[in-house]
Amino acid sequence: MPTQITRRALMKTGLALAGATAIGSAGWTPARAAGKLEIFSWWTSGGEAAALDALTSSYAQKFPGTEVVNATVAGGSGTNALPVLQARLAGGNPPDSWQGNTGTAFFNSYVDPGFVEDITDLYQSEGWVDKIPPAVLDLVRKDGHYYAVHVGAHRCNEVWFNKKLLAKNGIEIGDTLSFDQFFAAAEKLKKAGANALAVGDNGIWANQRMFENTFNGVLGYDQAQKLWRGELAFNAPEMKEAMKIHLRMLDFQNPDHSALSWDQAVGKVINGTSAFNMMGDWAYGEFVKAGAKDGVDFGWVSHPGTDDIFIIVTDCFPIAKEAPNAVEARNWLKTIGSAEAQLAFSLKKGAVAPRLDIDKSKLPPYLQWSYHKFATNKFTGSSVNGEQVPSSFMQASTDALTSFVVTKNVDRFADALKAAQDATKS
């Protein structure tokens, strides 16, 4: 998710505030009637709330006697929600289950401090282990134990394009797009006076999203894994190659990129003032919201070089350790882990359902495509969203990129990333 940089950062912020707020909440113990379930999330915007509603109504159908308390805290990206959640966890007054992102951040914030229940038995009794790709399970699994149920997975590495604008300029995009094909198209558009690449890096993560997609494409899956394991340096020649390609792409961006947010950049592709946008599939929601048609008005293709890679960001729900309503909470996880609930959620959220056995015929064209990718691609976490790296590296790399896009100094950028990589080892 685009918002996850902040989500994650604020998750940690929450820890700091926890102490202060915990004093306030310690004396507050709401009465908990039997047959009650409290779900905590920050999904309050239109599509997100509808997606959460799809889950809670599935639950209400199966367990009509239980009152579902939907403890959403409004405020985009969990800015307000995460401090509240952390305070409740630290203060020993947890919700039964809550929305979380997976990977390193999930383990650091919830599993390692002992806030969540081990639900390995649920995975066995519900047969989830065989239904979900192992690499996805790894995002909530540690030493063979499971700690949360996935509800949706976003693919981060897509190139979105305006089909009509490209057709007008005689450009056709096939099933894949190479860097050379992209640059050829971009040159053609530039000559025709059209803006080729829409970028909205008012929040620099959007630029970082593009750069990560590009270096995954240049390195390929195996080399990129070496990078994350620390076996390949960030200032290796291949990385510098990726940096040069990134700079070349930026030559084709809109001049007001640093004044726009990511969704405004998607808007430029929707209204046909730009041809391409490089973004994860939360952009799909923007196209749908604007009434653009899958495959008619807009198209998509994997970021160059990454057709076999699924850069993944997922949402999940764990159960609190010693949850006030443990039975209801386990029923909740059983429900949201079911194929029907996951399908209903996916249609509303625009993310792929993690189960491989859902009814694909009901999916719109994009989700069918990304579902196929989900089943066949190799998974890798994202450093932009913090699934792959510690937060100190995230900030250092963001800062280095902010300077890089202005100074265009490849060597200095590479060395700064290398230094940030080394700092995480010590």
Place this chain on the structure above:
Amino acid sequence: MSIPESVGIPDHYKSFKFSARRSFFWDKLAPVLIISPVIVTTLTFVYVFILLTVLISLSDWSAVNLAGRFSTPLLKNYSQLFANPRFQMDLRNTVIFTVMFLAGSVGLGLVLALLVDRQIRGKGLFRTIFLFPYAISFIVTGVAWRWIFNPETGINQLFNVLGINSALGAAGLDPFKPGWLTDPTVWPPLNEALSKIFPAAARLQFDIGVPVALIAVAIAASWQLAGFAMATFLAGLATIPTHIREAAQIDNASGWTHFSKITWPMLAPFTLINLVILGHVSLKIFDLVYAMSGPGPGFATDVPGIFVFEITFRALKYGVGAAGSLVMLLMVAVVVVPYLIRNMREDA
């Protein structure tokens, strides 16, 4: 000693003893009781927390490393802070922003005050209009100014509508189309010149000069706080005795002489108040910049406030963040403390 009844003491003297006890409570105890919550909360939430910030800045402690102890070497966080090219740029930006913002807000405030201070119709209305921006949240105005300074859809459209660009085009010149907040240029390019004099300057990780994007931020901040400066100047203008003005009129002093010899010198204390108050606003500024441009292209509009926020809560380097906060506190103290000391002396 007892007073005989026959002396005829007025009734209100009889209650003297009682009222003495009462006034001890009201005179001595009550003020202490009334004031003590403020004292306790101020001590706790200002001074104890400053002390904690000092301790954090010297330690490895953070919300994810609760076992962190004093760092070795003790000033490790400070050396990391000053070695960070982003923080170096922030210090540059703070200095340049403060100069531009003070010149803009105090200058504009003075002009507005002089305009409003005449016997004109509706001067109360204008005073309110000019003061009003000061009452709006920085976040709200920050967003509005971000739209205004968008190079594609903002004020640049106005230049097109006014025909400035077609006129320039007819004269064979490039259109006037500043990038405003999106312009990463730092002007003038001093680094090269400097490195000829000081070879060490070639190793600088940032450009010395005026970041162009910062000008737009300074314009927005000046607009917002000029009303405050105006109000202060109006109070100052009211203190200039009428007989001095009249004497100047009799001597047939020109407008400029009147201003430079009477108004400006007599406003000096108020100019100082404006510089101190607006100066510390400028050093601490966060919300306006955060809403308008964030760190900006190549950190052109980054300020220490944004850096401290991100390094603390995103990078989770609490120590470096605390060190940055203390550097900000010191900068503000340099501006405010001499002024406070002077005031205290005057009061005594």
